[in-house]
Amino acid sequence: MNALTPPQYARTYRYDEIDREFLQERIAEFRGQVERRLAGELTEDEFKPLRLMNGLYLQLHAYMLRVAIPYGLLNSAQLRQLGKIARRWDRGFGHFTTRQNIQFNWTKLEDVPAMLEALAEVDMHAIQTSGNCIRNTTTDEYAGASPDEVVDPRVYAEILRQWSTLHPEFTWLPRKFKIAITGAPHDRVAAQVHDVGVLAKRNERGEVGFEVHAGGGLGRTPIIARKLRDWVPEAEFLAYMEAVLRVYNALGQRDNIYKARIKILVRDLGDEFTQMVEREYERMPRDKYRLDPEIVAAIAAHFAPPPFAALDDQPLPEDPEFRQWAEASVRAHKKPGYASVTISLKPIGGIPGDASAEQMEAVADLAERHSFGEIRVTHVQNLVLPHVRQEDLHALWQGLRAAGLATPNIGLISDIIACPGMDYCALATARSIPIAQRISERFASLDRQHDIGECFINISGCINACGHHHVAHIGILGVDKRGEEVYQITLGGSATNDAAIGELIGPAFSYDAVVDAVETLITTYIAHRAAGERFIDTYRRIGVMPFKDALYAPA
């Protein structure tokens, strides 16, 4: 076994010869496109969508390469290779994103082919991580491990990945298209704010089917998705997806990029959209698009459970510091004696989602030792080791601590989502990373964070809402007001089953004042909370007024 061989039991989709051949052909195609661009056969305008569909963005200071991590699943060999790429061709860091991908922010154009080759060595690529096509499908970071799971969403996420790869009809859509799928009743994928959100479930006979929502999204027009159908049988899954995409590709707006997402079409057509999808679905030659149970079984074999040992649940060691970390980071597993562990990429004062090459290597090692070599990327920009023996948790914690990865703040106020903002992004109207850093420093005391309890703060550096501020308990949006960065605050958003768009609380705060404003919100919550209430619960019970009064009361 060499460094590039995935560990035996890591359940990532394993490429076969055809998949590898495809990847090599795709790299050859991109190399040809670069050559034609350099020879002047392609204009920059023509080249742009082609490079975007290979993950290459032009940012404020450099190119950025966005690498696909299919539905957030990695094996240790892949993570180690990402570390190597970060060290060799970036500045020693990679940035994990809310779409469960990784970005290299300091890419040189001439290095891209070599980076793509290095990715291909571990069956990875940057295909369709940008552009107006079907993007990386996201799913539950606890897939295959969570006690509440009804259907393993990885199987269908992989089927969607294959189906959408270079789809001949849906590669030149009006706008990008993002699908999220979950197989647990508790929605951990924000299904209702995606272009298509899928809830995989079972009927009374145990058969798999899908509840399909469409037309959700954030950006400048946040919208909760519309439910199209309660039940699409497994065999018809791809047919139904085709029908949704066909209606969108034919009718989605193309003259205004702010109105081109499917959410606008669904909002404008309402039930008529659902009817159009149904009509298309009814008249399709469905045999042709039928998802054969044999294919499902063949894909499912890639995600078979690893060889779990027969264990009993264990009490945790008494070490208080370890206990504090475990309380935040350790989650119940469906197998007795096992747990899932979330690794925080949010050190106090750090850049949310950043990991150094050394940290990636350390996590790869720890995953091999403790989690069958498997790692997940979460949509809150953290990592997960899905299958850890409870008896190994203390040793794992020490290993993480040595790598600077044991901040016990998962789900707490410093577990912030922040977009790149003005530090990297050409579209930004304000900084967002430094706001995250300052809030995290203000609440640096972990005892205090644990006392405050679950609270999600999300920050975007412009109206495009990459930081998901609309669906945060406390959302922060940086805007430009006559040349000054100011920050609007929204309260009460949620990205889970009770999906909601946060409410704007009042006039914006200056760069200097915004952290104080967050602190005021928190002290108001503490003053009003009833026993066991989280920030969002108190907010829902008492409403916006007490928070407003506290923020805008005359001094």
Next chain:
Amino acid sequence: MPLLEDGRLRPDDWTHVEDEAPLPEGPAIVSLARLRAEAASLAGRNAPLGVALPPETQPEEIAPFLDRLALIAVKMPKSKDGRAFTQIRALREHHGFAGEIRAAGHILPDQYAMLLRCGVTTVEVPEGTKPETWARSRDTIRIAYQAAQGADRPLSLLRRKLELA
């Protein structure tokens, strides 16, 4: 304008006819408005008839005329505007149209393979185009992961080798 079929240039016998202009003797492509207005007299002609389908028009709208049409020309106003892909697929799949489907407008060689997989026959390309670029682009990726038009069999495996001509 040069015409591409099977990755090679070939002569074009068709003429695009302006709405006010008299019809030529040979094969003619007319606008949708003219097709509608002059359906009866156009049907009486002895030469093949084609129509230009605008990007915003759903193929259903020309369904009544399909048995009289030998060619449908779809248009991509910009290479990023992919509505034609769905029109072409619908013409083949829903309407069983077996004549020539021609793509015109701003099209990149990189889109050729996908157009073919949706069911296109010919592409109008700019003067001076190198057909080799189109042929190479078509042949670069020989693997497809999903069902499409053309020589496809029902989806028996999620992936298969492309069997394009």
